[in-house]
Amino acid sequence: MKRSRVAFAIIATAAISILIFAFMAPQWIGQGFNWGIITATVVGLAVIAFFLEFESRHVNTKELALISIMGTLAAIVRIPFAPIPNAQPATFIIICIGYTFGPMAGFMTGAITALVSNFFLGHGPWTIFQILGWGLAGFTAGILRNLKPNIWVLAAFGLVWGFIFGIIMNIWHWASLIYPLTWQTFLITQLNSIWFDTIHGVATALFILILGKRTIAILKQWHNRFFWKNINNEPKKFDTSNT
Amino acid sequence: MSYLKFSYQDKKTPIHKLNPVITTVWVASVVILALLLDHPVFLALLFISTIPVVFAAKIHREWAIFVKLAFYLGIVIVIINSLASNSGSNILWQPGIHLPLLGEMVITMEALFYGFVMVIRLLAIISAFSIFTFTVHPDNMLMVMLKFKLPYRSAMMTALSTRFVPTLIEDAMRIKDAQQARGLDFDKGNIYERIKKRASIFTSLLSSSLERTIQIAESMEARAFGSCKQRTYFHQTRLDGVDRILLISHILILAVAIFSSIKGFIYFQFYPELNGFVLPVAGWIIIAAILILLLSITPLALLKKRAVN
Incomplete structure (x- = not known):
């Protein structure tokens, strides 16, 4: 087994055992152990596991460069829109990359977008949650590709991701700063950001409807230039032994 | 174009010249401590202990923007906490309004106090992260990732x-x-x-x-990227004596904090009544030790005469 696979297994076990421990022994919570730390640790471990999974794959230089530059693109279109929170095409770009290049490329693009844009807008505990949110948006878009959706399905997918992203971003804030932790308080925290999530979702859906087909066509063209299947039909060797 | 600039600017202060690994570990321990313990006095002191570092790094103007943002978030936190929790015993206001989702509206002193303590927690975390954002160059942050053996x-x-x-x-x-x-x-x-x-x-x-x-x-x-399994680096970050001392002291801080939290030396009860302003002597000693160790980063950074790069 590869080293990164072993690390991946260890991380997955650690994350799951932390969660099981937290649910099984609630009397320990509050004694060197609280939900703010638990959520941050588990999400951090999940993100590292994704990175290791990417690392263990054989990715060629072209794809590496593509993911980093698309991360930059998604990050820079995010920065000028920062005054209007969430009305930015970053999620749209990430979904398109995931859709064209597959789940892992989508995840990495999302992760890099979060990291790079926060070098400009400021890091915080929210960075790892953004990595997870955007990463999973790209990842699920890569899975959705197998269903061969039309543009309307993709737009609906973008709309839904606007809300899921909001939920992921609220988890930390809710788990570490609100008491008691009930579904009612989570719903209120969610209502507080529902306006931003709606803008995010609607903007992403609109971008997909207006620009989606063209963007995916451009990306597919690039994809076809460098990724091709090796069809194994070697020409028959001319037999010279008889002559 | 203002957005062309990084949040980071090299102001050539001792904090900027610190080893990025040390700054990262310092910020991480402040954040973990803030999440670990919820004693109001401790959290307030933790927030205050980040301020000397901010001024030593001359980033107070940028830091003020972050803190203002935390205040806006804080208002929401206070409102949600005071509306959501009915388990306090000192009722401040009970107008007899029935709220959807939450039942009867009761605002207790404990819930309000809890909200304010959570704002202090958020302030401490955001203040620490602002030091990280404004004093560590993005490339050095990535160097830290490599130092911790991340992919x-x-x-x-x-x-x-x-x-x-x-x-x-x-x-x-x-x-x-x-x-x-x-x-x-x-x-x-x-x-x-x-x-x-x-x-x-x-x-x-x-x-x-x-x-x-x-x-x-x-x-x-x-340039033959990825041709060898073991790669080499152009710049190497090394940890010298002072860095090692700082690193070990931070690991100690976290160990002590977890220990005292489990043992209940630093314990505060919010509900049903505020209780725990008076700590056992051991608790105060631990708090003082933690804060002195955290604050020691500024004088140690000043002491160090590190050449740039």
């Missing part, structure tokens, strides 16, 4: 991506100028038309950056 390919990709931000912004500006020279007026028409016009910048930028990826990939291949 290097992802770190390299992030570095590459960060480096191309100014280039791509320049590209976007150039495309915009070119479109305007062709007679495209970006500020005319209804919203749909405006989006369509801006889309023309986007698709051109996408194609040109895709061309760029090919150049980058080819230059990486020309």
